[in-house]
Amino acid sequence: MTRVAVICPGRGTYNRKELGSLTSAERADPGGSRADLVRRADGWREHVGRPTVTELDGADRFGSSHLAGENAAALIYTASAADALHLAPDVEVVAVCGNSMGWYSALHVAGVFGFEDGLRLADTMGGFQAEEGVIGGQVILPVVDDQWRRDPVLEAAVAGTVAQVKKDGHPAFQSIRLGGYEVLAGDADAVRLLLNALPKAVVGEREYPFQLLGHSAFHTGLMAKTSARAVEELADLPWRTPRVSLVDGRGHVFRPLTTRPSDLLAYTLGHQVTDTYDFTRSVRVVLREFAPDILVLLGPGDTLGGAIGQIIVEEGWNGVRSKDDFVARQRSESPLLCAMARPEQRSLVAVG
Helix, strand or coil: CEEEEEEECCCCCCCHHHCCCCCCCCCCCHHHHHHHHHHHHHHHHHHCCCCCHHHHHCCCCCCHHHHCHHHHHHHHHHHHHHHHHCECCCEEEEEEEECCCHHHHHHHHCCCCCHHHHHHHHHHHHHHHHHHCCCCEEEEEECECCCCCECHHHHHHHHHHHHHHHHCCCCEEEEEEECCEEEEEECHHHHHHHHHHCCCEEECCEEECEECCCCCCCCCHHHHHHHHHHHHHHCCCCCCCCCCCEECCCCCEECCCCCCHHHHHHHHHHHHHHCCEEHHHHHHHHHHHHCCCEEEECCCCCCCHHHHHHHHHHHCHHHCCCHHHHHHHHCCCCCCEEECCCHHHHCCCECC
16 A cells, blocks of 8 residues: 655645636546535635635636635635545555645645535635735745755855844744745835845746745734634634644644644644744654655645655655756656646546
């Protein structure tokens, strides 16, 4: 039996090429499970007075409405949940983790919540941004070389810039550790200073650093009021012990036999909202403690694949120690990462 670890993506993974991925009749949908989840998601969205998943995913054009937090959350959560249903019965899921908003999807995939309760969590947290407005912002930049090896000089420069912005009296934070990228955050002034002072880089056609469109200063102390509101509005969710080991944004493992549901609640609505989300450590723990045969990245999209590859390089997992090594392994008959959004990879672990 193939041992797999499942990774759930967060914000920024439903983009132009993902439009129609949930509702297109051309997409493979064994047993109609994807269509059923979309119908259930639509019911919840109608209940709370927001555009349905069908309306968003079936739009003629990709636009700003798809990037808005209250809509992106529902699209991403539903896509991840649908992909999880297509894992073949002969694979053993040994662990689940997620990046940032993908933690809410991970809770569902690991069995903490049923579909509707997990959607309520994701949709409510995404909806807070629509109601309260964008709070500060996030900035992203690479801290690795072109072979995905960490650059200590660049890392030191980034740390020094953050320290200087703080010294100048502006709140600046490490928001997400994302493989070979750092996601920094702060209030509007801090974001402006970070964009001006951080080391410049060009990767492909993308110039760094840049500000993530429509993102608040997630995973920082600036989200304290959001955390408090979440505790008030979501504490009645039926939190359960996970069926599968669940690795959070600290690298902590919530195990099936020892987890208290109250600890999941406290982390999800507390630390996860207001403190750094260390996706790098999360995946590292998955690799070291659970030794999966393959990592499975759920949809939508596969943009998180690069960050996962960078973590694999940093770990030297299965002898992969550079970008070239990773690319070669992915092109072989035994890749280390299966992205469910890619038909040629999906067949490794999916039904139909």
